[in-house]
Amino acid sequence: MRKDTKEIENKNLLRFGWLAFFFVLVHFILILFSILPQQNSLKQVSNFSKHYVRPFFIQRWSMFAPCPVFENRFKVKYYFKDDTTSWIDPSLPILEKHQKYRVTYHGNIAVGQYNMLYWLKMDLDTIDLPINKPFNFQDYPVLKSKRGCRLLHNYVKGYARHNYSQKPLKTDIIIDYKNVKDSTLSTRYLLNNFK
């Protein structure tokens, strides 16, 4: 009688073992489908996997792929109610410190600035904008809702609040995308009246 109970317990335990194994299997199959480019995977599974991975397992791992070839830099000029600043390069002090101190927060700020300009480039590349010539940002309302522009907007506003304790009326921005592989592909955008 006791032996039978033990056998049943062991059988149940084995079932749990198999269950755990299939959970691991299905978990990673869904993660794989969520990472793989859509054209390489079954669309329905891919859609389901995207729901499964949100919000706990979202991942992509395309770090440095494609390899970054642009040195992204920007300068801002603030117009406040009673004052106008000269051109400011927010990256300069950050990069100086980042080169000296690797373990401080400067690295995060450097990564943040680079990422922001990367996403902005994704937006700017989708629209036929004047290059190397100033343009009024307000003439392109479609840009305002784009991710990169929203990030730039947050950054510019936050930077003004942090350094000048006031909100700018408008901002002029110069963005340089210097291509380190092929300099002919370098671009400069001059955004006026950014707000």
Added chain:
Amino acid sequence: MTKNIPYYFISAFKHEKKVWLFKKVLYAFLFLNTISMFPMVNDVFGYNGIAGSSGFRWYGVESFLNLLSHPVNYNRPYIAWFFVYGQLVALGMGWFKIWPKLSGIAIYFFTVNLLSKGGLFFTGGEVLVSILLFYLMFIQENKSNSVFQNILNNTFYYIILIQICVLYYFSTYFKLFDSNWTSGMALTYVSEIAFYSSDWFYSLVHQSEFFAKLATYSVLIYQALFPIVVWIKQIKIPFLTFGIILHLGISFGMGIFSFGIIMIITYILFLDLSHIERLSRLFKFKKVTNHG
């Protein structure tokens, strides 16, 4: 062979020391990393900082991981500070094993909220941390006497190991579609970008084209082989040692500090018990149990 599969999950959890050491080192790193962010808390985690708000909507559980983007945070930087101190306290509790289940949940909650708020300023390392902290909530390494907990411990331990292999696999996979990587020139270009470079990294890869290509292909080969070689006992230590050098290069040469260090910390999970004991003695950590 197939018959043995369930036994991997139901047999007594043998990796408690390893998981315990991994948690301690990871928590200590996260603690120091957050302290290093103190001067930028308002800017990166605050609603009115340079990170701004990524937008907020009530969307099930996901909303609770993005609370710092809620408009209630407007002009209230102390909420971000509450999350920062909350994370530090939770990490301290986790380190000292005070209410481990609760502290595990608290660490996940505070950390993920902070990381999703400042997402722009973080790297793949922090993405991995978010995922690992989620898995770690299910591992209670000192409670393997409960059958259910034992299965959970084994299951999530294997999930963490596979997760790290998945990271390396896809990291190679996506690079293979980029001609800059396949031509061996990727690190040369990266070294010319001030944000991801340093004087010594620049001069190292600019010594010769051969050296630059060797470095680029070494990265690709290491990442591609990781999911296979890391299981081969005889060669995994020299292999992981190469990985540590590579990730220290990423941390200090390329300046992506947290990513490099987080990856090195995950290597603890691939070590054998004898290595763990040696490491524990080195850092004078107390033994948790007599077996495992």
